[in-house]
Each structure stands twice: as C-alpha cells, then as structure tokens.
Amino acid sequence: MKAMIFSAGLGTRFKPWTDSHPKALAVVNGKSLLQRNIEYLQRYGIRDVVVNVHHFADQLIEAIIKSKGWGSKITISDEQDDLLETGGGLLKAKEFFTPGERFITCNADILTDLDISKLISFHTEKKALISFGVTQRKTSRYLLFDENDRLCGWRNATTGQDKISIPKTQFKEKAYSCVVVFEYDVFRLMEEKGFLGKFSLIDLYLALAAEHLIVGFDHTGDRFVDVGKPESIVIAESVFN
Numbered sequence: 001m002k003a004m005i006f007s008a009g010l011g012t013r014f015k016p017w018t019d020s021h022p023k024a025l026a027v028v029n030g031k032s033l034l035q036r037n038i039e040y041l042q043r044y045g046i047r048d049v050v051v052n053v054h055h056f057a058d059q060l061i062e063a064i065i066k067s068k069g070w071g072s073k074i075t076i077s078d079e080q081d082d083l084l085e086t087g088g089g090l091l092k093a094k095e096f097f098t099p100g101e102r103f104i105t106c107n108a109d110i111l112t113d114l115d116i117s118k119l120i121s122f123h124t125e126k127k128a129l130i131s132f133g134v135t136q137r138k139t140s141r142y143l144l145f146d147e148n149d150r151l152c153g154w155r156n157a158t159t160g161q162d163k164i165s166i167p168k169t170q171f172k173e174k175a176y177s178c179v180v181v182f183e184y185d186v187f188r189l190m191e192e193k194g195f196l197g198k199f200s201l202i203d204l205y206l207a208l209a210a211e212h213l214i215v216g217f218d219h220t221g222d223r224f225v226d227v228g229k230p231e232s233i234v235i236a237e238s239v240f241n
Contacts, residue, residue, distance in 0.1 A: 048072070151214040
C-alpha cells in the first residue's frame with residue numbers, strides 16, 4: 001500500500017518558525033514532524049510515500065535526500081507553482097498511485113497512534129469508498145455522522161453553519177483525525193464531480209457522501225496531537241517520545 005503525507009502548507013498559525021522553514025520540519029523530541037509520520041507509516045509496512053511540497057520546498061527535499069527518506073521510498077509531488085490544498089494536492093499526485101489499489105493519506109502536522117491496521121479492517125468491512133479516523137474531542141469544526149458511522153455533513157461549532165449531504169433528525173458530532181483510507185476510484189469521481197485545481201478533502205467528502213459510502217472510524221482514546229501552533233510542540237513532546 002502507498003501513502004501520501006500532506007506537507008505543502010504555509011503553516012501560517014505556526015509563525016515565526018514558518019517564516020524561514022516548512023512546518024513539516026518542526027522538531028518534536030529530536031525528530032521532525034515529517035520523519036515521525038514516515039516512521040508511523042512504516043510501523044504498518046507502508047514504505048512507499050508521496051510527499052507534496054510548496055513552502056520552503058527546497059528544505060524539505062534536502063532533508064528527505066540527506067536522510068535517505070528515513071528508510072522509505074519518497075516521491076516528491078511538486079506544488080511550488082501553486083498550493084493546491086489537500087484535495088487538489090491529492091489529485092495532482094494521482095500519477096504516483098497504482099490504479100485499482102487503495103491508499104492512505106495523513107497530514108504532516110498531526111501526530112497520532114491510531115492503528116492503521118484497524119482502520120483498514122473497518123474500511124474493508126464497511127465496503128466504503130473513503131474511511132477516516134475521528135475522535136470525540138472538542139474542536140471548532142465537526143463532521144456529522146449517522147448511527148452507522150456514515151458521513152452526513154459538516155458543522156462549524158463557532159458560527160453554527162451546517163453543510164448537510166444526507167439529512168437526518170439527529171447527528172453524532174466527531175472531530176477529523178486526518179488519517180484516511182481511499183479507494184483508487186476516488187480519482188474518477190473527483191473528475192466526474194468537476195473537482196479541479198485547488199480544493200479541500202472535506203469539500204470532496206461532502207460532495208460525494210450522498211451517493212458513496214464515506215465512514216468515520218472512532219479511535220477515541222488513542223494519542224492525538226494537532227501540532228498547529230508553536231505551543232503545541234510542548235504538548236506533543238509530552239505525549240510522543
């Protein structure tokens with residue numbers, strides 16, 4: 001199985017580090033976020049990884065070459081000309097995936113010990129197009145699910161804005177963990193739905209959810225840190241050795 005680590009973002013919440021470095025190279029207990037995610041995937045036998053680059057791309061590429069990919073085969077998806085967000089970044093990297101084979105994506109700035117083997121088993125059992133980790137934690141934006149863990153919508157807890165794909169009388173609110181299993185067919189569906197250029201994976205999920213099975217795997221209780229701001233490093237270092 002192949003994987004992609006989203007590493008291209010500007011890291012605007014992570015200043016001043018990102019004024020002169022890519023966020024993916026921020027260090028937690030002696031290892032960069034990128035290295036930690038590559039090693040996380042390795043624990044599940046995933047050693048063929050696509051990494052997209054944009055912000056200080058040269059530093060990321062240099063780190064990957066110098067470290068020999070930390071033991072994995074790393075393919076660079078170059079977004080230096082245009083930052084494409086998560087969905088657009090995935091579509092741009094389509095050529096690096098094997099037709100007919102499912103794959104994994106994760107975000108460089110998320111650290112977790114979600115069991116990928118369990119996520120894949122859940123995905124297989126549900127016969128889903130897309131399955132991703134979710135937890136019951138407080139956040140500003142929630143994904144909305146029915147009683148069978150099917151994605152039905154999205155909610156901004158701050159503004160109260162909802163985007164509903166499958167109307168229900170009641171939803172379960174859960175927070176997105178950014179570790180995702182995709183069936184390769186998602187690329188065809190992106191193109192059929194007119195997704196081109198810059199777009200987010202969340203927008204893609206909401207566009208597909210009514211007609212295709214997209215499910216959330218609840219891994220509440222696992223370690224999880226969103227290393228979104230500089231102060232998150234202290235939290236991450238207390239959780240991940």
